[in-house]
Amino acid sequence: MASEAAAETAAKPRGGKLCTICNAKRAALKRPKTLEQICKDCFYAVLEDEIHRVIVDNHLFKRGERVAIGASGGKDSTVLAYVMSELNRTHDYGLDLFLLSVDEGITGYRDDSLETVKRNEIQYGIPLKVISYKDLYGWTMDEIVKLIGLKNNCTFCGVFRRQALDRGASLLKVDKIVTGHNADDIAETVLLNILRGDIARLSRCTSIITGEDGPIPRCKPFKYTYEKEIVIYPF
Numbered sequence: 001m002a003s004e005a006a007a008e009t010a011a012k013p014r015g016g017k018l019c020t021i022c023n024a025k026r027a028a029l030k031r032p033k034t035l036e037q038i039c040k041d042c043f044y045a046v047l048e049d050e051i052h053r054v055i056v057d058n059h060l061f062k063r064g065e066r067v068a069i070g071a072s073g074g075k076d077s078t079v080l081a082y083v084m085s086e087l088n089r090t091h092d093y094g095l096d097l098f099l100l101s102v103d104e105g106i107t108g109y110r111d112d113s114l115e116t117v118k119r120n121e122i123q124y125g126i127p128l129k130v131i132s133y134k135d136l137y138g139w140t141m142d143e144i145v146k147l148i149g150l151k152n153n154c155t156f157c158g159v160f161r162r163q164a165l166d167r168g169a170s171l172l173k174v175d176k177i178v179t180g181h182n183a184d185d186i187a188e189t190v191l192l193n194i195l196r197g198d199i200a201r202l203s204r205c206t207s208i209i210t211g212e213d214g215p216i217p218r219c220k221p222f223k224y225t226y227e228k229e230i231v232i233y234p235f
């Protein structure tokens with residue numbers, strides 16, 4: 001008995017708590033979603049597994065579908081591109097993945113983040129399509145702001161981006177678009193719609209698939225993923 005206990009103690013890494021999942025490696029973080037103390041490997045595994053379960057349980061994709069990942073070059077969509085390509089490979093979803101970026105024409109902002117997406121194209125081996133406001137509408141966002149000023153420019157940009165994503169998706173002939181909207185984004189939208197008293201939007205805004213009646217449905221595989229965990233993941 002004593003030797004068993006000693007062996008167990010010896011096997012435990014020194015200093016710090018053990019991971020509550022594998023009980024073998026040292027805990028590296030306290031998981032924001034569950035407050036469990038877990039190791040790095042278990043964190044990657046549980047997070048990817050949770051996203052896989054969300055995809056499967058909600059029937060987000062069918063085998064053979066072409067899927068465009070809305071890639072802004074920000075943290076959410078960059079992690080989404082990586083996780084989608086990993087899950088597609090390890091779980092053999094049989095999806096054809098594409099990166100789809102909208103270039104709004106905002107100097108010093110989108111030109112920088114597009115460089116990230118171009119690197120992702122090479123790193124993850126997913127073909128990239130960039131679609132610009134200039135090509136679609138004849139105007140960049142910089143030119144629009146020069147004309148209308150900063151007031152309401154986000155409204156223009158939001159409407160244009162939504163349409164541009166649809167146009168890009170139809171050029172790529174994809175069946176679905178996935179975006180990096182996470183649980184925090186959705187909570188924020190719920191609060192906003194409550195404050196605005198927008199009952200119609202309130203009932204729609206938590207759906208994991210939207211636009212099924214429109215040209216191309218949009219899915220949110222990160223609907224239940226905490227923003228903090230998306231930030232931790234690449235580190």
Ligand SMILES: Nc1ncnc2c1ncn2[C@@H]1O[C@H](COP(=O)(O)OP(=O)(O)OP(=O)(O)O)[C@@H](O)[C@H]1O
Binds near residue numbers: 076077078104161180
């Ligand atoms: N310019 C863009 N081109 C393609 N997809 C975009 C673009 N902007 C936003 N998206 C998509 O919409 C999602 C939500 O965008 P939002 O502007 O709220 O950014 P965010 O929450 O900061 O996400 P990210 O970190 O990916 O930029 C992004 O994760 C991405 O999938």
